Amino acid sequence: MMARIAAAERRQQILEAAFRVIYRDGVSAGSTRAICLEAGVPQGAFHYCFHSKREMLEELITIAVKDLAEASVPSADLPEGANFVHSMLIGLWREVLQHPQRQLPLFELTLTALRDPDLADLARWQYRTYFETMETTLGDIERARKIEWTIPRPRLARMIVSAFDGLVLGWLTDRDDQAAEAALASYGTAFASLSKPIED
Amino acid sequence: MMARIAAAERRQQILEAAFRVIYRDGVSAGSTRAICLEAGVPQGAFHYCFHSKREMLEELITIAVKDLAEASVPSADLPEGANFVHSMLIGLWREVLQHPQRQLPLFELTLTALRDPDLADLARWQYRTYFETMETTLGDIERARKIEWTIPRPRLARMIVSAFDGLVLGWLTDRDDQAAEAALASYGTAFASLSKPIED
DNA sequence: GTCTATACACGGATAGAC
């Protein structure tokens, strides 16, 4: 049906507009009005594309996290640098520098989800996704570098994701690239100390 | 003057109410109405105690950070555990577990400040305070444990604060105490690898 | 000085015209 297609397109238009508004001006600026204005659709249209604003947020966060997880698959085999953990972190950091304006809204979205009981699971899923993605990479590194981790992979994954996440948040406050990059390098050293060459 | 005292007391009442509301229900629930209701003062009173809501937020964040920095002075000489970094992190973690409901609002306050150009400096100051407090502790540890760090103290301070901060944020999503505590222990190991015994 | 009443903008959501 023509109508169904139009509605689906509307949904897309609104979602894309929501991304633009929220990434540009923050979650609190992402009102249905502002989003519809950005999308060039009447505000009334919002509620026959989405049952509620929460439903839209749910979809938006899901897409944002999937995109991020896809774009930020930490690479196990970046050439640069002697330290393999550092190499991987550099890859993630490059992603941050490529989209610096997205970092604050991403944190905002997490906290927004955490506040809303109906969205809290989404935040849990978000970080579980981060952790699991990192866990996979750690497995790749083991194989590629002929090492093994001296602590369980899930634990190390959480440690690295958390350290990186916290570093980005701190960086948002002072935008000190040098300090952040120096910290990343030493994270590499510190976390690599939790590995040992494989003996086969 | 009686009046001046009353106004100052009002300010205090409102601030304390703001803390309660924001810690309980989140920053977005901290409207002047809700706060004044909580304080038992008429909403109109707000604006002859504070020029604007922003002014109140500014004071609230300042107090919150000072209190936190004071309560969370990382101790260099906790007896428990073999690892000195781990001991210190345990101390911070205990503080988190003592006020679990404050962690989300604290993040919210940081992001709120980052969004507002007039408050952004406050967020910068907040994290600089965290970093400097940690830096001092790292110096204490050096002396107490007869070690020295193999990287500059400010860098390590940023690394530890970030790792801890990120860990708390991740913990907020899944509330997995065990995973967090295991990560803390291994952070201790990893960061202690960046030290060496002093040779005198 | 203190509080009531209110102004005015904006939020999400919906009724009803077309």
Place this chain on the structure above:
DNA sequence: GTCTATCCGTGTATAGAC
């Protein structure tokens, strides 16, 4: 189906009564 007009609650801030 689509959009306009509007409802109703809530936000900050202020004017003016007491």
